Amino acid sequence: MSNQMLRRNVVIIGSGPAGLTAAIYSARANLKPLLIDAPTDAEKHTVPGGQLMITTEVENYPGFAEGIQGPELMADFRKQAERFGTEFLETWIERVELQERPFTLHTRDQVIQTETLIIASGASAKWLGIPGEAKVPNGLGGHGVSACATCDGPLPGFRNKALVVVGGGDTAMEEATFLTRYASRVFVVHRRDKLRASKIMQEKAFRNPKLEFIWDTDVKEILGNSADGVTGVRLHNLKTSEGRVFPCSGVFIAIGHKPNSDLFKGQLEMDEVGYIKTSGHSTATNIPGVFASGDVQDSVYRQAVTAAGTGCMAALDAERFLDHLPVMMPSGDEVTMEGEHVTPDHQAIITPDGHMVPNKVECATPGE
Ligand SMILES: Cc1cc2nc3c(=O)[nH]c(=O)nc-3n(C[C@H](O)[C@H](O)[C@H](O)COP(=O)(O)OP(=O)(O)OC[C@H]3O[C@@H](n4cnc5c(N)ncnc54)[C@H](O)[C@@H]3O)c2cc1C
Numbered sequence: 001m002s003n004q005m006l007r008r009n010v011v012i013i014g015s016g017p018a019g020l021t022a023a024i025y026s027a028r029a030n031l032k033p034l035l036i037d038a039p040t041d042a043e044k045h046t047v048p049g050g051q052l053m054i055t056t057e058v059e060n061y062p063g064f065a066e067g068i069q070g071p072e073l074m075a076d077f078r079k080q081a082e083r084f085g086t087e088f089l090e091t092w093i094e095r096v097e098l099q100e101r102p103f104t105l106h107t108r109d110q111v112i113q114t115e116t117l118i119i120a121s122g123a124s125a126k127w128l129g130i131p132g133e134a135k136v137p138n139g140l141g142g143h144g145v146s147a148c149a150t151c152d153g154p155l156p157g158f159r160n161k162a163l164v165v166v167g168g169g170d171t172a173m174e175e176a177t178f179l180t181r182y183a184s185r186v187f188v189v190h191r192r193d194k195l196r197a198s199k200i201m202q203e204k205a206f207r208n209p210k211l212e213f214i215w216d217t218d219v220k221e222i223l224g225n226s227a228d229g230v231t232g233v234r235l236h237n238l239k240t241s242e243g244r245v246f247p248c249s250g251v252f253i254a255i256g257h258k259p260n261s262d263l264f265k266g267q268l269e270m271d272e273v274g275y276i277k278t279s280g281h282s283t284a285t286n287i288p289g290v291f292a293s294g295d296v297q298d299s300v301y302r303q304a305v306t307a308a309g310t311g312c313m314a315a316l317d318a319e320r321f322l323d324h325l326p327v328m329m330p331s332g333d334e335v336t337m338e339g340e341h342v343t344p345d346h347q348a349i350i351t352p353d354g355h356m357v358p359n360k361v362e363c364a365t366p367g368e
Contacts, residue, residue: 004110008034010318011105011114013093014260016050017304018294019120020077021311022318026118027084029319034112035081036089036105048090049074050122051295052304054135056142057155061304073304098267098287115337116289116318119276120311121260123295123302127253128166132222132230140222144230147253149175150303153182157229160184161249164233166219168192172254173201179252180210187248189214191238214246222251259296268292269330275299281328283314288327288335291317 010026012019015037026033038046047053052070059067082088095106102113125147127133135141146152149165153175163183165176168190179186188205193215195202205211214235221234223245232247261274269277269286276285276292283291293314294307321327326334332344339352342359349359 003106006034006110006112007102008032008112008114009322010034010116010118010315011036011103011112012118012120013037013105014050014120014122014294014296015048015078015088016074016120016122016294016307017052017077018122018296018307018311018314019050019118020074020081021308022118022120022293022315023081023086024077024084025312025315026318027081027086029315031315031319031322032085032087033118033315034087034089034114036091036093036107036112038092039090049078051124054142055146055148055151058151058304059154060151093263096263096267098264098290101289103290116291116321118283118311118314118318119261119264119285119290119292119296120294120307120314121263121296122307123257123259123275125253125257126255128219128255130219130221132224133251133253136226140224140226140230143226144224144250145222145253146250148302149178149252149254153179153252158182158250162187162247163250163252164189164219164246164248165252165254166190167254167256168194169196169254169256170198170201171256173197173205175252175254176211177201177205177208180208183210183250185210185212187212187214187246189217189219189233189235191218192216219251257295257299257302259299261296271299273299277330279328279330282317283310284317284327284329284335286330288329288339289318289321289337 010031010033012022012035023033023035037048040047055070057067058070091107097104103117105112132139159182162185165188176186176188216239218236219233220236223232224230232245235246236243259274276297278297283293291314293310295302324337326336326342328334334342341350348356
């Protein structure tokens with residue numbers, strides 16, 4: 001059976017804050033974006049709407065003085081994108097060909113060609129895969145179990161309580177240190193007898209009087225119920241093989257994040273973890289016409305508001321590119337849709353056939 005063929009100017013992958021913000025901006029600019037997002041898949045932990053669909057209260061998204069539930073916020077993002085005419089397709093992008101424009105994207109049933117591509121495929125927190133960790137009703141996820149201290153640490157349920165952080169790298173030290181602002185005490189549970197975190201992060205953590213370390217230990221289960229939330233964790237000492245129940249009111253899993261970028265490996269430049277590299281001055285990747293926004297290109301901030309911010313940038317960059325204007329690339333050159341390069345010092349333009357011409361308007365001779 002032949003696949004349906006679609007042709008668009010702007011395709012966006014992902015319907016989290018980054019993808020939907022890119023959709024709002026590009027739809028309002030009359031670019032008729034097509035937004036593609038993975039369907040609900042329990043095994044792959046995906047829900048249309050992205051990571052905020054698996055959380056409860058969002059207290060730090062500006063404009064909601066009393067806070068808002070994550071799924072409600074994402075439903076409003078989507079309504080706003082729909083209002084300006086965004087077209088939605090719920091499917092997985094399985095393969096991409098970015099070597100030439102139009103770029104070609106493959107889903108199970110469609111082949112999609114597009115002049116510009118905005119990648120907003122997000123990142124996934126790594127989980128331990130232990131009982132009690134999954135989202136309610138299958139576990140206590142969202143009711144005392146979290147993978148984001150910045151997001152959930154200030155919530156009332158964690159204040160002045162004993163909390164457990166699982167992990168031994170920089171992320172774990174950062175999350176644990178942050179949580180000591182709110183918690184009565186924070187216990188870092190780590191599998192080894194020393195940390196993987198950088199020296200500066202370790203020193204800061206060891207100096208913090210509210211932080212304690214439980215070494216050589218695995219968390220086997222998160223205990224509690226949906227009425228009381230988390231009540232403790234079941235620990236297992238890897239050296240002595242002893243098990244015990246450790247009481248606590250919250251568990252933060254801090255064993256790292258994985259950007260959802262496998263699809264683009266070998267085609268787009270990434271860092272060693274897989275975060276897509278962008279220009280810094282724009283959302284341009286190393287391929288002109290391909291832009292990346294949100295958590296898939298951000299290993300540092302990873303917040304809904306920063307994802308939405310870069311989603312807006314990606315839409316404006318794509319619009320600029322489709323208008324034949326130069327867009328800043330990671331190399332520092334600015335590149336147009338026709339393949340002209342403006343040099344970083346703005347003095348020259350290199351044409352697609354390799355000729356260098358000055359980047360200034362010839363002055364008209366007086367009298368002409
Ligand atoms: C439990 C939790 C609580 C959080 N709480 C807060 C908070 O209170 N405040 C805050 O600011 N931030 C919070 N965050 C962080 C915030 O959710 C993220 O920073 C934000 O969602 C990133 O947005 P994004 O658009 O980049 O990607 P995501 O929200 O990750 O969305 C990406 C989408 O792309 C889809 N996708 C991926 N690959 C493909 C593919 N091949 N084909 C089709 N679709 C694909 C995914 O299924 C997903 O729907 C929280 C995160 C978690 C996990």
